Structure formats: structure tokens, C-alpha cells
Amino acid sequence: MSVRIEFSKLQPSGFEDVISWDEAARYGDFHIHGYLRIEFNDRPVPGLGHFSEEDVCFDFWTHELSRVVQQLSLFPVGSYTVDEGEQGHSAYSFARNQQYLSLSVVSSEIGEGPSNPNYQQVTVKFEDFIKEVEQFFQRLREELNKLHSGAYEKWEGKHNIKPFIVS
Numbered sequence: 001m002s003v004r005i006e007f008s009k010l011q012p013s014g015f016e017d018v019i020s021w022d023e024a025a026r027y028g029d030f031h032i033h034g035y036l037r038i039e040f041n042d043r044p045v046p047g048l049g050h051f052s053e054e055d056v057c058f059d060f061w062t063h064e065l066s067r068v069v070q071q072l073s074l075f076p077v078g079s080y081t082v083d084e085g086e087q088g089h090s091a092y093s094f095a096r097n098q099q100y101l102s103l104s105v106v107s108s109e110i111g112e113g114p115s116n117p118n119y120q121q122v123t124v125k126f127e128d129f130i131k132e133v134e135q136f137f138q139r140l141r142e143e144l145n146k147l148h149s150g151a152y153e154k155w156e157g158k159h160n161i162k163p164f165i166v167s
């Protein structure tokens, strides 16, 4: 059982377009988009990107990954569904059962995204997932600040993303 979260090609994004880091720093109100790959047992979770797999909204996914950890840490059994409902995206059902976490691609309740029969109940250890999400946030912070000094803090502050790791 394994969990891996990888990313690259981070770019600040305005309403529609890619913008420069300088513009992002000036306007403040920007998203981070880029390539994001989440793997459960070496199986990449399908359909994360908007227009391509290099156009994943990190604002959305960092928030939701934090929520998955927070919500499912409350009780030993429970589920949390990530459902963006936009642009035909499927929904992602994370279900915890004691020390295990299963991921299924299900149909969106608020959009038109379909379920995926090939990605059902892919199961990993919950603690491995938490560890990988924590490390993902650390790597993301390092990488963003390498690309543009202070970018992570600026972005985090703007979008009120509070990684649970800083507790």
C-alpha cells in the first residue's frame, strides 16, 4: 500500500490566464495551477485537471486534502466527498475504516461528472495518507518560495489555506 503526491509546473493564475509572479505579487488575488498527481497504490487518480492534467487548481486541492485529513481524523469510520461540480469533474469519495482509507471516483452530486468503474475502493493506510499530505504541503511551500520569494505565504494568506500541519 502506498500514497504518493507529486507536482510540478506551478504557475500563478489569474481569472483566466497564466500571469507572472510579479503580477501575482502585485494583485495578490491569484490561484496556483499546475501538474498534480495523486497515486494510491501506484494508480494515479484520474481527472484532477481542468483543461489538461497540467491545469489542476492547487487552491481547490490543497483545501480539500486538508479537509479530508481533518474530517476523517474525527472518527475511526466515516467518509468525505470532494465534489467540485465544475466542468464535468467527477467526485472523489474518501472513506476511512479504522486504519484504512479507500478512494473511489464517483458521480458528482452537483455537476455532470461520471463515476469511474475502474477506480473504486483503492485502499491505503490512513496514516500513510496523512504523512504524504503533510510532506506535500512542505514541498509545495519550498517549491513556491523557490519560484518566487514569499509566494507561498502570500498565496496561503490570500486564500486562507491553513495547512493542518502547522498545529
Ligand SMILES: [Zn+2]
Binding pocket: 013, 031, 032, 033, 056, 057, 058, 059, 060
Ligand atoms: Zn484555481
